[in-house]
Amino acid sequence: MSREDYCDRHTWASVGVVARHDGVGRIWECENCPVWTTETFDRAHEQAWDDTWLAER
Numbered sequence: 521m522s523r524e525d526y527c528d529r530h531t532w533a534s535v536g537v538v539a540r541h542d543g544v545g546r547i548w549e550c551e552n553c554p555v556w557t558t559e560t561f562d563r564a565h566e567q568a569w570d571d572t573w574l575a576e577r
């Protein structure tokens with residue numbers, strides 16, 4: 521498959537979350553070609569688990 525087979529505009533679908541050396545991110549891949557990307561979560565927006573109501577369930 522060559523670059524020419526890639527979409528002009530990808531149809532992104534979320535396929536999961538991954539932890540990498542540079543942080544945590546959500547993996548998106550195109551439904552119509554092999555292209556994928558990682559949406560890196562912003563560390564500045566991370567909230568401590570204990571500070572959420574989730575921790576009290």
Ligand SMILES: [Zn+2]
Pocket residue numbers: 526527529530531550551552553554555
């Ligand atoms: Zn595509």
